[in-house]
Amino acid sequence: MSIAVANLCKTYGEQKAIDGISFQVSPGRIAGFLGPNGAGKSTTMKILTCFIPQSSGTAAVCGFDVSTYSMEVRRNIGYLPEHNPLYLEMYVREALGFIGAIHQLDKRQKRIPEVIELCGLGDEQYKKIGALSKGYRQRVGLAQAIFSDPEVLILDEPTSGLDPNQVIGIRKLIRELGKTKTVLLSTHIMQEVEAVCEQVIIIDKGRIVADDDLSSLRMMHHNHSLEDIFIELTGPDSAEIN
Numbered sequence: 065m066s067i068a069v070a071n072l073c074k075t076y077g078e079q080k081a082i083d084g085i086s087f088q089v090s091p092g093r094i095a096g097f098l099g100p101n102g103a104g105k106s107t108t109m110k111i112l113t114c115f116i117p118q119s120s121g122t123a124a125v126c127g128f129d130v131s132t133y134s135m136e137v138r139r140n141i142g143y144l145p146e147h148n149p150l151y152l153e154m155y156v157r158e159a160l161g162f163i164g165a166i167h168q169l170d171k172r173q174k175r176i177p178e179v180i181e182l183c184g185l186g187d188e189q190y191k192k193i194g195a196l197s198k199g200y201r202q203r204v205g206l207a208q209a210i211f212s213d214p215e216v217l218i219l220d221e222p223t224s225g226l227d228p229n230q231v232i233g234i235r236k237l238i239r240e241l242g243k244t245k246t247v248l249l250s251t252h253i254m255q256e257v258e259a260v261c262e263q264v265i266i267i268d269k270g271r272i273v274a275d276d277d278l279s280s281l282r283m284m285h286h287n288h289s290l291e292d293i294f295i296e297l298t299g300p301d302s303a304e305i306n
Contacts, residue, residue, distance in 0.1 A: 199230030
């Protein structure tokens with residue numbers, strides 16, 4: 065299993081950010097990770113990427129426990145956080161070479177043009193990152209995330225703030241990446257999930273309220289739209305359902 069989470073909890077003082085959640089994502093699948101603001105999405109992703117420890121429960125990536133084998137997890141994962149951290153004064157090619165050096169990749173000079181082509185950065189590769197549009201900065205972030213050819217990608221709001229053409233380009237890229245990698249995609253945009261994801265995981269108030277294939281989830285809810293299902297499961301009247 066590419067991602068396996070079991071009874072995972074994270075508490076901050078008296079507050080439970082996530083409360084005993086469990087889910088799995090199989091190799092080669094794109095899973096949408098949905099939830100209202102403050103539901104526990106970012107906390108879960110930070111645990112999976114070894115940024116913060118869990119309070120209890122287990123999480124594993126590519127069979128490696130995040131607590132016991134954090135370095136192996138990091139070698140197998142690519143992460144694009146919501147606020148994409150970039151070296152704005154670096155040129156695109158320079159930044160990718162720097163990422164390759166961090167990962168200690170022997171063939172990083174060969175990998176640079178491969179990633180540039182895959183992420184559609186050919187015309188921008190000799191520009192400073194600070195001079196790029198937000199859409200191309202997101203592409204640079206994705207290029208950095210996939211540079212080491214990880215098996216798992218975790219993407220947090222990858223199309224936030226982009227214009228429609230940029231959104232379409234990033235979604236196409238994610239679908240292409242999903243052919244060879246496992247992708248956990250967090251977003252508030254329901255159309256995005258319907259466009260690129262096979263599996264849907266919905267979290268609300270720190271608990272998983274849905275985890276199924278998109279088609280099966282819609283069938284269970286009388287073929288309603290994903291937006292309607294999301295509101296039903298997470299809205300103010302969802303307490304009785306949950």
